Amino acid sequence: MSKKVLITGSNGLLGQKLLDKLRNNSLYEIIATAKGEDRYLESGYVYESLDVTNRSEVLNIMNQYRPDHVIHTAAMTNVDACESDKELCKLLNVDAVAYFIEACNTVGSHFIHLSTDFIFDGADGPYDEEALPNPLSYYGQTKLDSEELLKQSTVDYAILRTIIVYGVVKDMSRSNIVLWAKGALEAKKAINVVNDQFRNPTLAEDLAEACILAMEKRAQGVFNASGKDFMSILEIVERIADFWKLDKSLITPISAEGLNQPAKRPVKTGFILDKSTRELGYKPHSFEEGLAIVDKQLKAIPSN
Numbered sequence: 001m002s003k004k005v006l007i008t009g010s011n012g013l014l015g016q017k018l019l020d021k022l023r024n025n026s027l028y029e030i031i032a033t034a035k036g037e038d039r040y041l042e043s044g045y046v047y048e049s050l051d052v053t054n055r056s057e058v059l060n061i062m063n064q065y066r067p068d069h070v071i072h073t074a075a076m077t078n079v080d081a082c083e084s085d086k087e088l089c090k091l092l093n094v095d096a097v098a099y100f101i102e103a104c105n106t107v108g109s110h111f112i113h114l115s116t117d118f119i120f121d122g123a124d125g126p127y128d129e130e131a132l133p134n135p136l137s138y139y140g141q142t143k144l145d146s147e148e149l150l151k152q153s154t155v156d157y158a159i160l161r162t163i164i165v166y167g168v169v170k171d172m173s174r175s176n177i178v179l180w181a182k183g184a185l186e187a188k189k190a191i192n193v194v195n196d197q198f199r200n201p202t203l204a205e206d207l208a209e210a211c212i213l214a215m216e217k218r219a220q221g222v223f224n225a226s227g228k229d230f231m232s233i234l235e236i237v238e239r240i241a242d243f244w245k246l247d248k249s250l251i252t253p254i255s256a257e258g259l260n261q262p263a264k265r266p267v268k269t270g271f272i273l274d275k276s277t278r279e280l281g282y283k284p285h286s287f288e289e290g291l292a293i294v295d296k297q298l299k300a301i302p303s304n
Helices: 013-022 055-065 079-084 086-107 138-152 177-186 204-216 233-243 274-280 287-300
Strands: 003-008 028-034 046-049 069-072 110-116 157-162 191-194 221-224 251-254
Touching: 003 013, 003 055, 013 028, 013 204, 028 055, 055 086, 069 086, 069 204, 079 086, 079 138, 086 110, 086 138, 110 138, 110 204, 138 157, 157 204, 177 191, 177 233, 177 287, 191 233, 204 274, 204 287, 221 274, 233 251, 233 287
Parallel strands: 003 028, 003 069, 028 046, 069 110, 110 157, 157 221, 191 251
Antiparallel strands: none
8 A cells, every 4th residue: 555645845945855765666655745836846746836834735736645654854944034924924825834734633634844053052063862942033933833732732742953065956936044155255255255154055855865764764853954064164165165066165154144044043953963874874975965956957857
């Protein structure tokens, strides 16, 4: 018997990587959902337009398909936009999760939820799964609120926390730190890069694999699912420059204060991956291995 898997946010970076891995697997029947039209446009899955902030749409889709697993990747992740539009941020990041909890209780679905290092204040990273959260931004607060909803529910859930996800979507409609830095440096543009924030950048394929491992094991609880290499944002960009042999003299280190961003960022997050390695079998690529995968994918995109 194949298992039914409903993916939210299937047009996004993680959603597309999940479709790459699952759509031709006979063990699974995939229902891909996102707001509006399908942008992935392949075979091997059913597509349904779904606004996750609409309770009746969520309940109807869940009752129609009755999935064994839901992988919930849809979210508002632009940290500054969340600060300026708190109402929409709450709808997408908290209320939507409440609707899925309600539906999962009815249907009996296992719920895999994506969370973030931004639930922490960055005073004491890298963090394990037991560390105490203290978000500095409204985005971080909503992701923590959604985690709490799950922990207080009777739903079978796995929370996967991640950090700076990078990779290539099919239509190149989404950017991320790797594509931004590579593109700017190739165009010989000078860029300012923060030198006093530290993270584990995460290859989208690795995060998709973590979701699938959590699904296959019907995992319960909280798991860290980031890249394994811990470094400053500046070092991330310098290693991108080194990989593609680009001019590092275009990179100017600045402090986070110099950026004047609306939302406050944690200084030093990073994750300890021991639990995910042990319980899920999670094995992320090194950063350079991840860049090689991105490079191969970019080369495979037909030039117009």
